[in-house]
Amino acid sequence: MKKHTSAGRRTAWFFAYLFMALCVAVAVFPIIWVILSSFKSNQEILSNGLSWPTQWSFDGYRQALEMAPIFQYFLNSLIVTVLSTALNVLALSMAGYVFAKKQFRGKNLLFSILSLSMVIPTTALLSPIYVTITKLGLYDTKAALVLVYAALSMPISLMILRSTFAGVPKELEEAAYIDGAGFLRTFFSVMMPCARGGIASASVLAFLEGWNEFTFALLLTSSGNVRTLPLSLSYFTSQFSFNYTAMFAAITIAVIPSIIVFTVFSEQVNASIVAGSVKG
Amino acid sequence: MKTKKILSIALAAAMTLSLGVVSSTVFADEIVINYPTFQVGSNSAAPVVAELVDEFNEIYAGQYKIVVEDVPGDQNYADKIKVQITSGQLPPVCYGAGYKLLDMALGADLVVDITDAVNADPDWAAMFDENWEAVDCRDGKIYAASSESEKIGYFYNKELYEQAGIEPATTWDEFFANCEALKEAGITPIAMDTADGAWCTQLLLGAMIATSGDEGLEFMKSMYPTDYSIQPVVDAITRIQEFYTNYTTMDANGGAYENAANNFFSGNVAMICNGPWMIGDFSDTSKAPEGFADKVGVAIFPGGFVYDSPIEGMFVTKQDDPALEEAAIAMVKFFTSADAQQKALEMQGMVPAAKTVEITDAAKESFPLLADFIDQAAGASVSTATFTGGMVPGLEDLWSTELPNLASGAYTPEELCQILTDFATENAVTE
Numbered sequence: 001m002k003k004h005t006s007a008g009r010r011t012a013w014f015f016a017y018l019f020m021a022l023c024v025a026v027a028v029f030p031i032i033w034v035i036l037s038s039f040k041s042n043q044e045i046l047s048n049g050l051s052w053p054t055q056w057s058f059d060g061y062r063q064a065l066e067m068a069p070i071f072q073y074f075l076n077s078l079i080v081t082v083l084s085t086a087l088n089v090l091a092l093s094m095a096g097y098v099f100a101k102k103q104f105r106g107k108n109l110l111f112s113i114l115s116l117s118m119v120i121p122t123t124a125l126l127s128p129i130y131v132t133i134t135k136l137g138l139y140d141t142k143a144a145l146v147l148v149y150a151a152l153s154m155p156i157s158l159m160i161l162r163s164t165f166a167g168v169p170k171e172l173e174e175a176a177y178i179d180g181a182g183f184l185r186t187f188f189s190v191m192m193p194c195a196r197g198g199i200a201s202a203s204v205l206a207f208l209e210g211w212n213e214f215t216f217a218l219l220l221t222s223s224g225n226v227r228t229l230p231l232s233l234s235y236f237t238s239q240f241s242f243n244y245t246a247m248f249a250a251i252t253i254a255v256i257p258s259i260i261v262f263t264v265f266s267e268q269v270n271a272s273i274v275a276g277s278v279k280g
Numbered sequence: 281m282k283t284k285k286i287l288s289i290a291l292a293a294a295m296t297l298s299l300g301v302v303s304s305t306v307f308a309d310e311i312v313i314n315y316p317t318f319q320v321g322s323n324s325a326a327p328v329v330a331e332l333v334d335e336f337n338e339i340y341a342g343q344y345k346i347v348v349e350d351v352p353g354d355q356n357y358a359d360k361i362k363v364q365i366t367s368g369q370l371p372p373v374c375y376g377a378g379y380k381l382l383d384m385a386l387g388a389d390l391v392v393d394i395t396d397a398v399n400a401d402p403d404w405a406a407m408f409d410e411n412w413e414a415v416d417c418r419d420g421k422i423y424a425a426s427s428e429s430e431k432i433g434y435f436y437n438k439e440l441y442e443q444a445g446i447e448p449a450t451t452w453d454e455f456f457a458n459c460e461a462l463k464e465a466g467i468t469p470i471a472m473d474t475a476d477g478a479w480c481t482q483l484l485l486g487a488m489i490a491t492s493g494d495e496g497l498e499f500m501k502s503m504y505p506t507d508y509s510i511q512p513v514v515d516a517i518t519r520i521q522e523f524y525t526n527y528t529t530m531d532a533n534g535g536a537y538e539n540a541a542n543n544f545f546s547g548n549v550a551m552i553c554n555g556p557w558m559i560g561d562f563s564d565t566s567k568a569p570e571g572f573a574d575k576v577g578v579a580i581f582p583g584g585f586v587y588d589s590p591i592e593g594m595f596v597t598k599q600d601d602p603a604l605e606e607a608a609i610a611m612v613k614f615f616t617s618a619d620a621q622q623k624a625l626e627m628q629g630m631v632p633a634a635k636t637v638e639i640t641d642a643a644k645e646s647f648p649l650l651a652d653f654i655d656q657a658a659g660a661s662v663s664t665a666t667f668t669g670g671m672v673p674g675l676e677d678l679w680s681t682e683l684p685n686l687a688s689g690a691y692t693p694e695e696l697c698q699i700l701t702d703f704a705t706e707n708a709v710t711e
Contacts, residue, residue, distance in 0.1 A: 041566045046542035059566070067321050068352075127366045134369060218356055219363055222316065222349040234352035235321030239476070240557050242538045243322045245566060 031255065038248040045244045060249035067246060068235035069224050070253050077229040080142050081210035084149035088157055088206040089199055091150070096161025096198075097191055101173065111162070118155035122215060133220050140222045148216050153206035160205075164198025165191060229254050310342055311607040313372050316349040318357035324557050325428075328624045336614050344607040354379075365390065372599055372608035376592030380673055382416070382424050383709070385597065392596040395422040397609050404613060407634040414503075415590045415665075425616040426593035426633035428624065430666065431657055432483060432555040433580040433587075440467050440550040441577070448579035452488065455582045459527045462550050471540035471552040472523060472532040474683040477668050477676045480540045481520060481532075481683070483553035483587065486667030488516040491583030500664040504672045504709040508700035517686065517693040524687040533687040545572060555587075556650045559629050578653040584661035589669070590633040672707045675700065 037045050038060045039053040064070060099111050129148060138144040168191060176186040192199070214230040221227045232254070236247035315333070319325040333346045349371075351357040358379035364370050365384050376382040385391045398404050408422065416424035436448060444465040449455035459469040472481045489512050490500040496512030499505055524532060529548060531539050541561065544552040545568035552558075562573035580586040594615055596608040614620060621632035626640065629647040631654070644651035657663075668676045682699055685691040691699075 043542060043545060043567055043569075046538060047546055126363045130363055131367045131369075134367070215359075218351070219360055222314065224350070231352065234356055235350075237353065237538075238318065238321065238323045239354045239479075240537065240554070241322045241324050241561070243566070244538075246322070 031259070034248050034251050034255070038245060038252045040245060042242065042244050045248070060243075060245035061253070063243060063246040064236070064250040064253065067243075068232040068250060070229070070232050070250055072224055073227055073229045073232045074254060074257070076142065076225070076227060077211060080145045080149065080228055081207055083142070084146045084153075084210045085203050085206045087146060088150040088153050089161075089203050092154060092157040092202065093161050093165075093192065093195065093199060094187070096158055097165045097187055097195075099158070099162045100165035100168075101170070101191075111158075114158055115155050126215065126219060129216065130219055139220060140226055142226055144220045145210075145217060145226070145228065148220065149210040149213060150206070152213070152216075153202075153209045156205055157202040160198050160202045161195065164195045168194045311344050311601075311603055313344060313346045313604070313607050313611055314349055315346050315373055315611070316351045316357065316360065316371050317375065318351050318354045318377075319375075320348075320350045321352045323352075323354075324560060324628055325624070325630060328627050328630065331623065331627070332615055332620055336611060339614075340610065344610060346611060361385075370597040372597060372604055373594055373611055374597060375594050376424055378430075378591060378669060380592070382592055382595055383418075384673070385595065386418060386423065390597050391423050392598055392605055392609070393421045393423060394425070394596060394609055394612070397613070398422050398425070401613070403618065404616075406636055407616070407618075409635060411588070412590050412593075412633070416593050416595075424593040424595040425612050426590035427616045427621055428591050429588065429631040429633045430555060430591050430669075431586065431588050431631045431654070432553065432666070433578055433653060433657065434483075434551050434553040435544065435558065436551045436577050436579060437544070437547060437549075437575055438577045439575045440465075440547065443467065444550070448577070449582045450584075452491065452582045459523075463527065468529050468543075468549045469527040469551060470523065471543045471549040472528040473535045473537055473540045474533055474687055475536035475680060477680050478683050479537050479668075480553050481523075482667040482679075484523070485516050485520050486587070486664070487553075487581035487583075487585050488519055489513055489667065490662055490664050491581070491585045492516065497662065497664070500667070500670070503670050504704070505670060506672075506701065506704040506708050508704060509694070509697045514693050514697050517696060521686055521689070521693055525689075533684050542567070545569075547572075547575075556629055556631055556647070556653060559647055559649050562649075573649075576649060578649050578656070580653075580656045580660050584659070586657045586660035586663050587666055588657060588660070588663035589665035593633070672704050672709050674707055675703050678703050 033049075036053060037049070039056050039058075040051075041054075041057075044051060044054060095114075099107065133139055133144045133148070136144075138147070172190055172194065173186055176190040181189065212230060213228070217228045217231055221231075233247060233250060236243045236250065317329060319329040329348075333348055337345050351360055354377065357375075358377070358381065361370070361374055361379075361381050362384065365381070365388050368388060368390065370385060370390050374381055374385065382391065398408065404425070407425070408417070412426055416422060416426055440462065441447070444458070444462045444467060446458045446461050449458050462469040470484070472484070473479065474481065486500060489496040491497075492512040492515065495510060496516075499510060499512060529535075529543050531543070540549075540552060541554075541558070543549045545561070547569075559573075561567050562576050594612045596605060596612055599605050599608070616633070618632075618634060618637050621630075621634060621637045622640065622643075624630040625632055625637070625643045626646060629643070629650045631650070632639075639651065639654055668679065671679065679700060682691065682696055686693065686696045
């Protein structure tokens with residue numbers, strides 16, 4: 001009987017590890033494919049995408065750095081995305097708290113209106129946002145992208161943060177008030193720490209939205225001092241010419257630092273995501 | 281309380297700083313022309329545009345200055361300009377390219393009539409022949425000026441042709457016989473595509489329509505036709521379906537230009553329809569094998585047909601400051617001058633839009649295949665613009681989306697033609 005259990009457990013482990021290996025392969029394969037492709041010629045990439053490079057040439061990296069200001073765009077992306085994420089999370093956590101804990105007339109209507117913006121297609125937003133930004137004199141500034149990106153993630157952040165704050169016990173809030181804390185102190189010192197899980201989730205989504213956004217970055221900027229990373233990848237393909245080697249080299253240059261940063265800080269990121277999830 | 285104050289001041293300072301970042305490079309009397317362009321990065325015209333901008337800025341130093349805005353990617357450029365048109369805020373100079381931007385901008389009343397400026401300069405005015413008028417003029421007024429021509433035939437692999445024992449065809453019957461001979465020799469005859477407007481495929485299709493008779497030629501010469509169910513179009517699309525089934529590669533259905541081009545560079549196919557801008561790639565060893573350029577021949581289409589039409593040119597847009605409009609006109613004149621077209625020809629093998637521009641010996645030496653093609657094109661008896669070039673806005677996307685259904689046999693040629701007709705009728709453009 002014991003032998004039987006042990007064999008069953010080994011089979012379960014085998015399938016568990018097999019499943020994990022498959023997950024790792026699915027996650028890692030595209031990254032390895034891009035890195036390998038950055039060393040191949042255009043012909044090798046198009047003829048046999050899965051082959052090994054016939055020679056390890058760094059020409060793609062040289063061309064990528066010559067053709068597009070990747071590092072400048074990377075830095076711009078970092079500044080814009082961090083600021084827009086911070087602005088989004090700060091403003092929307094306040095809104096989420098009020099929607100979750102306070103009663104006022106028209107609350108549900110206002111929340112519905114703010115949530116509705118999630119279903120407006122980006123194409124419908126292009127012209128109004130372009131006109132607004134140019135009229136404000138913010139065309140070709142990082143501030144324009146920060147504001148737009150913070151707003152683009154508004155509905156999803158609001159939903160996450162409202163439900164997070166709704167889950168925080170009212171007694172904690174009341175205890176803070178009894179101890180003499182004001183509205184702001186209660187929000188920043190008591191409610192925000194309890195909502196760390198939701199804040200982390202909203203931050204990750206807002207960051208990804210800003211980091212990958214292309215259309216508004218193209219529309220609202222014109223100079224290299226402001227433009228963001230996704231635009232740099234368009235330098236390598238046009239209607240009748242293509243340089244996939246340089247494009248994959250550019251992607252590698254752009255992605256590797258993010259992977260390194262995530263690997264170094266993965267424990268902290270995971271901890272912040274699970275923190276607070278068991279509170280209340 | 282103190283912390284709050286410090287925080288407020290810091291936030292206010294940060295916002296003020298960020299608002300003040302709006303770039304301003306205007307010198308005292310110099311007029312700055314912001315010029316967004318997709319001719320950057322891997323675009324083959326990028327070195328020419330960079331050189332012309334430098335030259336213009338040198339010649340007009342202290343008076344005008346072009347500041348280039350990189351908009352990498354042709355479609356990205358068109359998308360951005362379209363939004364700017366709907367917002368009524370265009371840059372001083374726009375390039376129509378193949379995206380029908382001139383008509384869109386004219387529809388929004390944003391384009392400056394440059395007829396007087398052109399007529400004031402006899403050399404510039406001499407360039408406006410009937411081909412230019414069709415592309416750059418509306419109602420007898422000049423609104424744009426072209427610098428490059430779309431002169432297109434097809435390239436063939438001489439080695440593969442030799443293996444199959446064939447020569448470039450002069451009639452469509454010969455062309456189909458050539459395809460059959462290539463197939464029998466184990467060689468895939470032609471590179472085709474369906475994605476991104478199905479560029480290579482639509483060139484083959486348009487050539488068949490234009491040489492089918494008067495009705496087909498009239499169709500190909502008309503701008504924004506609405507009836508795609510006429511017999512010459514149905515017949516040609518029937519042939520295209522046969523090509524997908526019998527004479528092209530497996531990846532043609534779903535493939536884009538780069539897949540078709542790679543099949544030609546790799547010797548997987550014997551022919552590809554495309555323009556002279558492709559010539560430089562034949563000797564690019566990252567795309568084609570060493571010595572491939574020597575194997576390539578060029579021909580005009582059967583029936584003495586060649587695509588020959590100026591590409592919709594640069595146009596000046598209405599600005600609050602008349603001096604900026606003057607500067608923009610000076611820029612358009614400079615970029616479309618005979619000298620500029622000659623430079624583009626010699627640097628990158630770009631075919632001049634003006635017939636008055638001479639094909640120099642230097643250009644012939646640098647681009648012998650181009651010189652050969654231009655000689656052959658001079659003898660062509662029929663020429664039009666491209667099939668998709670005449671489509672109403674939006675139809676090219678639909679054509680590209682629906683074409684895979686024709687290639688796979690899910691649609692009959694008549695069904696595809698009806699879909700195109702319906703869309704073109706619903707979105708008809710009245711000139």
